[in-house]
Amino acid sequence: MAGAHDARRGLFSLAWQRWACGLSLLPALIQAAPLLHETPLSHDHPTHLFKAWHFWTEMLGRGRLRGWSHFWGFGFPADELVPSGGELWVALFRALSLGQLSWTRTYALAFAAFLLLKPLCAYLFTRRYYGPTAGLVAAWLTSLDAGAFSEGGWRWNVTWGVWPVSLSLCFALLAIVEWSAIVARGRSRHVLAAGLWMAAALLTHQVALLVFAISAPLFVLDQQLRSRPPPPARLLQLAGALALGCALPATSVVPFLARAHTSMDLGSAREPLTEVARRVVELRTFSHLVPAVHALAWLGALWALIRRKRGSPFILLNAAAFVVASSSVLTELLHLERVFPSVIKIEAPRCLLVAKPFWFALAGYGVARALAALRRQALRIGGARRGWVWAAGLAAGLAAALLACAPLLPKLYAQVRNVIQGEEETPGYADLQRVFAWARELRETRPGHYRIAYDMVQNDHISTLAPIYDGAPMYKIGDTPTQIFDGVPMTAGPEMLRALSVLYVVSRWPLDASLYTEVRSFGQFGIYRFNDYDPNPFELVGPGHAELLEFEPEQVRIRVDGTAPHSRLRVHVAAFDRWQASIGGVELPISTVTVHGVEDPVLMELPARAGELVLRYVYRASDWLGLGLSLLALPAFVLLRRLGHEPWEPLLAQLQRRRRPLGWAALATLAACALAIALRARDASALLPQRSLFYRELDLTLGAQPCTKVAPLRFSCGAQEVRAELVHGRGDHLCMTASPGGPWKATLADRLLIRARLPIGAFLVGRYDAIGVDGSIGAALDGVSLGEARTRPAYMRQQTLQFDTRAHAGGDGALEIDIRGGALTCFDFWWR
Numbered sequence: 001m002a003g004a005h006d007a008r009r010g011l012f013s014l015a016w017q018r019w020a021c022g023l024s025l026l027p028a029l030i031q032a033a034p035l036l037h038e039t040p041l042s043h044d045h046p047t048h049l050f051k052a053w054h055f056w057t058e059m060l061g062r063g064r065l066r067g068w069s070h071f072w073g074f075g076f077p078a079d080e081l082v083p084s085g086g087e088l089w090v091a092l093f094r095a096l097s098l099g100q101l102s103w104t105r106t107y108a109l110a111f112a113a114f115l116l117l118k119p120l121c122a123y124l125f126t127r128r129y130y131g132p133t134a135g136l137v138a139a140w141l142t143s144l145d146a147g148a149f150s151e152g153g154w155r156w157n158v159t160w161g162v163w164p165v166s167l168s169l170c171f172a173l174l175a176i177v178e179w180s181a182i183v184a185r186g187r188s189r190h191v192l193a194a195g196l197w198m199a200a201a202l203l204t205h206q207v208a209l210l211v212f213a214i215s216a217p218l219f220v221l222d223q224q225l226r227s228r229p230p231p232p233a234r235l236l237q238l239a240g241a242l243a244l245g246c247a248l249p250a251t252s253v254v255p256f257l258a259r260a261h262t263s264m265d266l267g268s269a270r271e272p273l274t275e276v277a278r279r280v281v282e283l284r285t286f287s288h289l290v291p292a293v294h295a296l297a298w299l300g301a302l303w304a305l306i307r308r309k310r311g312s313p314f315i316l317l318n319a320a321a322f323v324v325a326s327s328s329v330l331t332e333l334l335h336l337e338r339v340f341p342s343v344i345k346i347e348a349p350r351c352l353l354v355a356k357p358f359w360f361a362l363a364g365y366g367v368a369r370a371l372a373a374l375r376r377q378a379l380r381i382g383g384a385r386r387g388w389v390w391a392a393g394l395a396a397g398l399a400a401a402l403l404a405c406a407p408l409l410p411k412l413y414a415q416v417r418n419v420i421q422g423e424e425e426t427p428g429y430a431d432l433q434r435v436f437a438w439a440r441e442l443r444e445t446r447p448g449h450y451r452i453a454y455d456m457v458q459n460d461h462i463s464t465l466a467p468i469y470d471g472a473p474m475y476k477i478g479d480t481p482t483q484i485f486d487g488v489p490m491t492a493g494p495e496m497l498r499a500l501s502v503l504y505v506v507s508r509w510p511l512d513a514s515l516y517t518e519v520r521s522f523g524q525f526g527i528y529r530f531n532d533y534d535p536n537p538f539e540l541v542g543p544g545h546a547e548l549l550e551f552e553p554e555q556v557r558i559r560v561d562g563t564a565p566h567s568r569l570r571v572h573v574a575a576f577d578r579w580q581a582s583i584g585g586v587e588l589p590i591s592t593v594t595v596h597g598v599e600d601p602v603l604m605e606l607p608a609r610a611g612e613l614v615l616r617y618v619y620r621a622s623d624w625l626g627l628g629l630s631l632l633a634l635p636a637f638v639l640l641r642r643l644g645h646e647p648w649e650p651l652l653a654q655l656q657r658r659r660r661p662l663g664w665a666a667l668a669t670l671a672a673c674a675l676a677i678a679l680r681a682r683d684a685s686a687l688l689p690q691r692s693l694f695y696r697e698l699d700l701t702l703g704a705q706p707c708t709k710v711a712p713l714r715f716s717c718g719a720q721e722v723r724a725e726l727v728h729g730r731g732d733h734l735c736m737t738a739s740p741g742g743p744w745k746a747t748l749a750d751r752l753l754i755r756a757r758l759p760i761g762a763f764l765v766g767r768y769d770a771i772g773v774d775g776s777i778g779a780a781l782d783g784v785s786l787g788e789a790r791t792r793p794a795y796m797r798q799q800t801l802q803f804d805t806r807a808h809a810g811g812d813g814a815l816e817i818d819i820r821g822g823a824l825t826c827f828d829f830w831w832r
Helices: 002-023 026-036 045-062 085-096 103-130 132-144 153-159 163-185 188-204 207-224 232-247 250-258 273-281 291-307 312-325 329-333 341-345 348-382 386-419 429-445 462-470 494-499 621-643 646-657 659-681
Strands: 067-069 076-078 451-455 474-476 502-507 516-522 525-530 538-541 545-552 555-561 568-574 579-583 586-588 591-596 599-607 611-617 699-702 708-711 714-717 720-729 731-737 751-759 763-768 775-781 784-790 799-804 812-821 827-831
Touching: 002 103, 002 132, 026 103, 026 132, 045 067, 045 076, 045 085, 045 103, 045 462, 085 103, 085 163, 085 188, 103 132, 103 153, 103 163, 103 312, 103 348, 132 348, 153 163, 153 386, 163 188, 163 207, 163 232, 163 348, 188 207, 188 232, 188 250, 188 621, 207 232, 207 312, 207 348, 232 250, 232 621, 250 621, 273 312, 291 312, 291 348, 312 329, 312 348, 329 341, 341 731, 429 462, 429 516, 429 525, 451 462, 462 474, 494 502, 494 525, 494 591, 538 545, 555 568, 568 611, 579 599, 591 799, 599 799, 699 714, 699 720, 731 763, 763 775, 763 812, 784 799
Parallel strands: 451 474, 451 502
Antiparallel strands: 067 076, 502 525, 516 525, 538 568, 545 555, 555 611, 568 599, 579 586, 579 611, 591 599, 699 751, 708 714, 714 720, 720 731, 731 827, 751 812, 763 799, 763 827, 775 784, 775 812
């Protein structure tokens, strides 16, 4: 009888798993239904759609997974500083549909599949630790989550369109599920699956680096804290899975890490740790999430601790770690930016997005335990009438669960009915389609090198769809989302448009008649011809003649003749370290120069010698290293699998016998590393790179007060200070600051003069972030002005200036830098 009862229980459990898995997708199916007839086009969606098209046609179409592209601005490293997993996801559905759907329909299909994948991953992850009922609850919470900016959920994924972050987290959760399978079963297929899911996560978004950096050690710690830790062989397999997961995407990840300095400082800190802790206590850890869900998570955590549920330390520690990481703890408390400057590129609030699956898993467990308690009580009351009473108890439990979720249902309805901004809801979309049709006809009748610029409302990124329709390079005036390369310009001055070879400008408002000629209009959009159009993507400075021979994504050829020794060729392509220039096999040095004046130092310049100049986009050391690791990853896995466990048995036996001393040694090593990092983080003199001028002897005057150096990177100027600091602007920056009265109160009357006699380099480079306050920066050498620039709007983020001092390079000179107003908020200078 007992055996029959166990068999029925096992069959019921299996059936419930299937039902729970299907039910977990129900809210997501309702949410995805509108995508059958409309495509999300709000905020970042058009840019992701363009990148998917670009990846399919320009990357895969040319046999590449990443590389240079001329489609935006002066070009950019496509899929190098931003992983390409989102584009691969859309390309998968392009392939499955055999290219028969339009790109908008393909994108809508791929996005609908993502909406289904998200709760499915939450279900599988939670079921692994707490069973199918908890998994079902977690999946529903994942789908019903209204979310907020940087916190995931509907508003982040659908409204703002930053869904590749959540897609990467989905793959990371599947990898963690496979980690558990490795230590439980030790099969090679789980090792391979874990490595593949980790690779998918790392190739989709860089947030996976942070996820695995925190979750992997916590997972190992959880395993070691168990009463019966897994044998060393399983841990060795887990280490193999981690190595495989890091090596497979190395061809993208290694160059990305090596070139992090070419990305903008987009990172930002959230509230202080005390404020985050207060939100946790007040059941407000996540925005727009009802307190009942927070309470259920606390209840689930309490039950998990009381019952010593397996895996709960891992869930609890991750839930806490990522909430803590979402605060300013890494910078304002631990000051890790002094040790790892790349910390300032992490958008800390996004850690709340990562924390949610762990919190929802605990909430699911809380609901599951409550339902189990209701069922036991019903069976205890019902006596012999077990079936009827069990059904009544289950119905009561489901009613209670629906009652708990009732506050979320109106939000779900509003999301499905109102929030998706499709073609019909996008202002001016029909007019813009007519503009794209005109641009396509122009491209067919007028070949050659030109760009069409789009002057739209700030944060309106719908114009990035243009190349999908006309195939022409474009220029979006203002910032371009998802592109973190610091060489993408944002301004629209005549010098910029001429250097970009802009032929037409599409604008919502009238343009200056002295610079533009209106040719036609489509609804609310006017099309203006730029009167100073230059078809050549280069400029020859000095005597000589140049002719464009080829302008391909990764090769540019220009014939040069009749030059003088001092002639220089300025190529209108953004500088990047993978570009290599040569004439007749002789490599030429490449300098980074400005587009105009002292602003936008993004172009390449090189000596103009007679012959055929060839610019090639080549692999560097980091590219070869990453490619080598990726190519060796799978062969190494196959080789180790064929070898089996026998060659490692002596090592495993030694590890088993010395398990405790090795554990203490590892703990001591970690403690020593933590101590070294903590001591280094106490040293404020390491805030800026050693190239900064502020490590040298300088004469500073702030206002009317002379400044005295009181410590490295710190100067006292009467009641004010000039010091190095982590400044919170449009992103976090490590820089000098000297803003009297605070960054928002600085005026042009506030002034810092920097004087010094120094060895002169080729270029004086500076950066500033004025946070939208008027200001200026000027420089002079031996009393002769090198140029001046006014500060730009805040949406352009941190800006770079470059003063040309090549005529004086190699000697000493009297340098004077004049900084006024908002520019005093954040600044730094160095020689290049």
